[in-house]
Amino acid sequence: MSAPSPILPDDPASKERLRLWLRFLKASRAIESQIRDNLRREFASTLPRFDVMAALSRYSDGLKMSQLSEVLRVSNGNVTGIVDRLVEDGFLVRVAVPNDRRAWQVRLTERGEKEFAAQAAAHESWINEMLGEFGAQDAANIGNRLEQLETSLREKKQ
Template sequence: MTAAKDRVRLWLRLLKVVRGIEHELRDKLRREHNTTLPRFDVMSALSRHPEGLKMSKLSGVLRVSNGNVTGIADRLSEEGLVERVAVPGDRRATVLRLTKAGQKEFETQAQAHEDWINGMLSGVSPEDARAMAERLQAFAAAAEAHVEMTKEPAHAQ
């Protein structure tokens, strides 16, 4: 087998595992917490930034468009889970952050998420999990470096 075929096989196996776990997580979040994975992701990002994030920064953290985040933020705000706070000195900018209710709800969801992942990956020893995570981090860094190297330079107009 060629190196290229080995790498394609690796990619397909990674994709299959990730899609399977993601499908299960989406289903559990919907059934057990009446929420979605994108909402969970927004709350997770905000939980790591208690001071809040501007919408553009939140979009960058999540690697999605501002439009995707705005709709989710609107619904979370309507439910009292996030709040918009004006940025002093910048009338157009707002920061999004979890409310106390949002923090409490996210803690509940995050614990369930951790438990689900732990259960789904219970066949992997902690040592193997650490080693695989390190290898995947190196894999991701190499893939990102390759993408950056192959990007065409932007041309000035």
């Protein structure tokens, strides 16, 4: 793979792409900030707690802590404190992994499943409201373009 050719600072396409990136970033931060505020206000919770519960909601048998960290793409240390508090609140349970004395598997409790269902429904409603100016086709088209961008970036990384 050859090195990309330098782009001249006065290239109009380059400037527009830079502006686009900054708009993506600004919009993403604004949405995330609103979600954080809503979770705190309506559920006395945080986005990392929501993310842990969302990941576990997809695995009814639960996940080992290392697997959960991998799914969330964060370190084990980041997940441990969040899991500890969710266990204390009765939303998660730790189960020993057979034949591995050092490993624990975590999964949602029935209470955790109900809590996550309520949070997920609210989350979808918030996103729907925030992105309400986009019709279904617009959202699908933008989603497809972003997926193409992700694929392209992943391929360039390899």
